[in-house]
Amino acid sequence: MDKKPFAKLEEILNGVLKPAAATLSQNPLSNDGPLMLKTVEIMSRNIEEAVDVARNRQKKFVWHEFCLTPELFLAFDLYPFVGETHTSIYARYLQDAIGEFIDATENAGVPPEVCSMDKVLIGAILSDEIPQPDLIVTTSAPCDSSRIGYQVMEKLLDAPMHRLDAPFTNDADAFKYYAGQMRNFIPVLEELSGKKFDIDRLREIVEESNRALEYLLEWDLLRRLRPSPAPPSILLNVYAAVNNCFGKPHCTEYCKALYEFTRERAESGAATGEKIRVVWQHVPPQFGDNIYGWMADEFGAVVVDDTRCGYLRQAPIDTSSLDSMLQGLARHGLNMTMGKNRLPARLYMADFLRARQDYSLDCVIVSAHAGCKHCWPLIGIYRDFARTENIPFLVFDDDFLDSRVVSLATVKNKIEQFFRTMKL
Numbered sequence: 564m565d566k567k568p569f570a571k572l573e574e575i576l577n578g579v580l581k582p583a584a585a586t587l588s589q590n591p592l593s594n595d596g597p598l599m600l601k602t603v604e605i606m607s608r609n610i611e612e613a614v615d616v617a618r619n620r621q622k623k624f625v626w627h628e629f630c631l632t633p634e635l636f637l638a639f640d641l642y643p644f645v646g647e648t649h650t651s652i653y654a655r656y657l658q659d660a661i662g663e664f665i666d667a668t669e670n671a672g673v674p675p676e677v678c679s680m681d682k683v684l685i686g687a688i689l690s691d692e693i694p695q696p697d698l699i700v701t702t703s704a705p706c707d708s709s710r711i712g713y714q715v716m717e718k719l720l721d722a723p724m725h726r727l728d729a730p731f732t733n734d735a736d737a738f739k740y741y742a743g744q745m746r747n748f749i750p751v752l753e754e755l756s757g758k759k760f761d762i763d764r765l766r767e768i769v770e771e772s773n774r775a776l777e778y779l780l781e782w783d784l785l786r787r788l789r790p791s792p793a794p795p796s797i798l799l800n801v802y803a804a805v806n807n808c809f810g811k812p813h814c815t816e817y818c819k820a821l822y823e824f825t826r827e828r829a830e831s832g833a834a835t836g837e838k839i840r841v842v843w844q845h846v847p848p849q850f851g852d853n854i855y856g857w858m859a860d861e862f863g864a865v866v867v868d869d870t871r872c873g874y875l876r877q878a879p880i881d882t883s884s885l886d887s888m889l890q891g892l893a894r895h896g897l898n899m900t901m902g903k904n905r906l907p908a909r910l911y912m913a914d915f916l917r918a919r920q921d922y923s924l925d926c927v928i929v930s931a932h933a934g935c936k937h938c939w940p941l942i943g944i945y946r947d948f949a950r951t952e953n954i955p956f957l958v959f960d961d962d963f964l965d966s967r968v969v970s971l972a973t974v975k976n977k978i979e980q981f982f983r984t985m986k987l
């Protein structure tokens with residue numbers, strides 16, 4: 564490996580995030596500026612830490628897949644890194660890198676129909692962007708694409724890989740089953756870290772992530788108010804800001820700031836200009852202008868919930884015993900990020916129905932991601948439901964990471980036509 568690992572992440576840090584933070588601290592640009600500054604700061608901090616550990620190796624670097632959360636790794640003082648979360652960061656701030664990584668992957672023989680999330684990660688490994696991990700931990704969820712993707716990554720990275728089997732249901736037995744595998748995995752982490760498992764250390768970390776989640780749950784309740792006081796452009800960034808750092812105090816501080824900022828806006832009755840309430844299913848385009856900000860500015864269309872923020876809606880974990888903590892971590896991991904895509908359609912749709920009630924939505928937008936065989940089959944079910952319930956419904960195809968597949972201009976055009984046609 565000739566290049567320094569995370570050279571492109573460092574480019575984003577020094578070329579985009581730090582200058583943005585400097586500008587926002589001088590001039591907030593809008594009422595949402597102070598919260599946007601905190602969002603940029605937490606992203607910068609996370610990236611700075613990733614670059615530092617990748618190069619200086621003061622901690623063992625564990626790459627874990629997105630159906631696990633960081634707490635168990637932190638209890639062993641390992642550095643947990645979620646590759647998938649970072650694909651959005653490359654897409655947003657260095658779109659050219661997305662093209663480079665995907666092309667490198669396809670040129671190496673990976674079929675184009677594999678999800679771009681995995682193609683970006685494989686390409687980043689081929690381009691020496693990803694550091695050599697000390698351990699990779701993956702699961703059988705959420706999808707066939709990540710299953711094949713991780714096999715390719717295992718071949719490319721000379722690192723041991725540990726696999727967990729994910730259940731297809733979301734009940735107590737399912738969490739117990741997954742927790743049992745996490746328990747079996749503890750000796751692997753003991754060996755890697757050279758540390759004996761300390762239940763009190765795990766409890767401390769889980770309590771820290773519980774505090775962050777409590778703020779996120781309060782924030783979620785505020786988003787249900789009509790008009791919603793939550794700045795829509797920030798909603799697009801929250802997931803990428805916090806998903807890599809649950810269990811760390813700075814994550815809790817950010818979640819607190821997010822909640823307090825939104826609560827103050829609700830209490831002061833700040834004008835939001837909300838005319839249309841939108842629930843966005845699947846992941847919106849991560850590149851170009853902030854699509855949620857654009858929708859709010861142009862049409863008063865406020866995205867009050869999306870699938871990614873929905874992933875963050877997790878009840879805190881009971882810390883009374885190791886079993887309760889592992890089962891809580893299993894529940895979080897399996898329902899965090901795209902873990903819900905492992906579920907049968909009826910359970911997935913139950914969440915959609917709940918969103919309708921909770922957020923008093925006016926319409927639904929579904930961006931069907933190329934390569935995601937888990938979102939495409941749901942579209943007919945969504946559509947039938949929306950027809951029966953008379954909910955305006957827009958679906959279009961895109962690739963949320965790669966702007967070459969469907970441009971942002973095309974996406975904006977579809978949204979504009981939808982609002983006009985439906986007279987929203």
Ligand code: SF4
Nearest residue numbers: 678706708901904935
């Ligand atoms: S978008 Fe779909 S195919 Fe891609 S990683 Fe998520 S669940 Fe898998």
